[in-house]
Amino acid sequence: MADTFQRARNEEQRAVRRRAILDTAAAMLGEMPVSQVSLNELSRRVGLAKSNVLRYFESREAVLLELLATASQELLDHLDTALPQAVDADAPVSERTDRVAATMADALAARPVLCDLISAQAAVLERNVSTQVAAEYKRAGIAQAFALAHLARVHVPELGERDSVRFAAGALLTATAAWPHAHPSAAVLAVYESEPELAVLRIDFATALRESLEVLLSGLLARASR
Incomplete structure (x- = not known):
């Protein structure tokens, strides 16, 4: 999936990306148990390719x-x-x-x-x-x-x-x-x-x-x- 975000160019932008990933994961946990939260679905919802999510967090865990x-x-x-x-x-x-x-x-x-x-x-x-x-x-x-x-x-x-x-x-x-x-x-x-x-x-x-x-x-x- 193509990014809906432009690549982060500074620490402030990186912080925004990280916050978006965390907020999206938190919203998913409101809908499903931990066992059903996948990196693929997290990436889809946040609007980033999975490889780009992994730029900010090394894993789903x-x-x-x-x-x-x-x-x-x-x-x-x-x-x-x-x-x-x-x-x-x-x-x-x-x-x-x-x-x-x-x-x-x-x-x-x-x-x-x-x-x-x-x-x-x-x-x-x-x-x-x-x-x-x-x-x-x-x-x-x-x-x-x-x-x-x-x-x-x-x-x-x-x-x-x-x-x-x-x-x-x-x-x-x-x-x-x-x-x-x-x-x-x-x-x-x-x-x-x-x-x-x-x-x-x-x-x-x-x-x-x-x-x-x-x-x-x-x-x-x-x-x-x-």
Whole structure:
């Protein structure tokens, strides 16, 4: 396909191209899961030949990793406002931990694109990128994980620094595992419809995540008290 864009001549124009690619990929994720986002379709929608998309991002996965980093930061910005509104600093620790868990679970459940990207991160998105892209993403991811740990510790200082990091890591791992189980394939959904007894272990994402985070926080606090 011939480009609808003229070739970028300076950094400002390159930034415009990159932004167009990212915005188009983000729009596609609003319509389809990560697994269905292809470089061919992305190129078609953005109006660039696939080879020219690859001038700005080395792979489909590099595009999606950048979107994941952006979506993760947006979640942190939201929690920075939502947690103080939800958690009473003078409440007992058990109540504060439950409110932290509920607020985080609700925030993630309200961001299906982020959850889909998180669930694909290790198994898919990190498999077709260069060492440089992987290092850049990991630096951003580590900074964001520590920021999440800090937000939790502000409202549950009983955790301590080490356990707040454990909580943040555990929360992300739990979300990664729970999302695909809460959103089964069409074939599995058809089975649940025809044989309801087989849906006994089907989970609701927000509920399962909230309950898991409550248990994780309670367990960390119990160990700390020993």
